[in-house]
């Protein structure tokens with residue numbers, strides 16, 4: 190009897206310990222992120238690459254399907270450390286100059302963002318020029334000034350840093366300094382213009398690794414500087430895809446869930462939230478490309494089947510193993526192929542002869558957007574716009590779904606006492622995050638042990 194009474198008290202204390210976590214998560218995005226300069230329906234972004242111009246010219250994009258279109262990307266000059274626009278003679282130079290005008294004449298409310306970054310996707314080895322620039326205050330100022338000049342000169346509304354990826358503790362620390370100084374300079378620039386009209390401050394975003402913690406770096410303890418990211422950026426775009434490029438077996442390349450590894454979109458998003466990035470500063474990536482392999486044995490064609498090599502090089506990506514959404518449609522329509530939807534990981538795949546492809550079709554995209562809305566994220570981005578088909582099938586469905594969630598009010602998804610940590614299939618994460626954050630949880634557990642063993 191006495192023990193039961195004690196337990197009731199202890200569990201009440203435990204519950205009280207949980208409450209701050211739950212109520213913090215019911216704050217609306219607008220309340221937490223008043224300053225991020227985004228409409229109530231959040232971010233529906235797309236990256237556009239000048240290399241896709243041959244099959245997806247800017248003028249052919251239905252820009253109204255996006256709140257933000259990224260020009261991806263210009264790079265850094267390896268001697269001056271300024272942002273390096275394409276040489277004036279290159280086709281890219283005229284594409285850069287025409288981009289914002291073309292987007293806004295198609296959709297006046299769509300904002301354009303100039304992404305500055307590295308082309309290659311590398312983990313564990315930093316780009317030397319970005320690393321050097323970020324390490325020196327003088328070079329950071331050169332870089333920052335040149336980025337503002339190039340963005341303004343070409344009618345962009347914002348800037349994005351796509352440093353893929355910082356690879357050392359020093360890189361991470363310097364990244365924090367770079368972002369803080371960049372933000373300060375953007376604020377200063379927007380008030381310093383003497384003549385009206387006052388320009389809107391440029392947006393500042395960054396394209397980041399899928400998880401707050403980097404896997405596969407020499408320094409096994411590498412985390413992003415979350416505080417600087419949260420306080421300097423309008424939002425962060427996280428690359429929650431492209432997990433299985435080097436796999437020797439068939440695999441979902443961008444699963445929402447994975448019970449056997451960290452490489453899933455949900456893991457990445459939760460890691461950022463647990464590290465303290467407010468959900469309203471987080472935008473989740475959805476790939477418009479799939480991953481392909483040649484099967485070793487056509488009879489073994491499920492997930493985890495042995496692969497002989499990366500799949501055929503396709504016209505759009507011009508890379509083996511990568512297939513644009515539009516190209517998956519060609520296989521599906523011409524060969525009468527059947528798509529398998531894997532509910533556990535949230536992924537779709539098909540095989541056509543001995544070619545095996547995992548990709549994000551409409552159903553997967555829908556489930557991912559539901560997850561993002563339940564997690565109260567600011568929005569999503571598509572990578573890259575030119576990989577959609579000529580009807581913009583996926584971009585259109587994504588935009589329509591997101592509008593529906595926004596109209597319902599993202600808060601409504603919390604009705605009935607649910608919260609972002611309960612919304613998806615990972616209850617252990619929920620418990621872990623409570624215990625890691627809430628001292629009172631811990632204290633009451635200790636109390637419970639003390640009482641039981643007394």
Ligand SMILES: *[C@@H]1O[C@H](CO)[C@@H](O)[C@H](O)[C@H]1NC(C)=O
Pocket residue numbers: 327330331334
């Ligand atoms: C950057 O621009 C600001 C404002 O125009 C100026 O004060 C500063 O000297 C510039 N820094 C560099 C390194 O160009």
Ligand SMILES: *[C@@H]1O[C@H](CO)[C@@H](O)[C@H](O)[C@H]1NC(C)=O
Pocket residue numbers: 507
């Ligand atoms: C495709 O890639 C090859 C190199 O792998 C390159 O020589 C060729 O120009 C590329 N084609 C296009 C259309 O970009």
Ligand SMILES: *[C@@H]1O[C@H](CO)[C@@H](O)[C@H](O)[C@H]1NC(C)=O
Pocket residue numbers: 518578579580582
């Ligand atoms: C685009 O839409 C039209 C009309 O709905 C349809 O006939 C056509 O097959 C679609 N094309 C693609 C590539 O989906």
Ligand SMILES: *[C@@H]1O[C@H](CO)[C@@H](O)[C@H](O)[C@H]1NC(C)=O
Pocket residue numbers: 448532533614
């Ligand atoms: C959660 O995952 C388990 C197995 O890991 C699966 O059986 C179940 O259907 C999943 N639930 C949802 C809602 O996805």
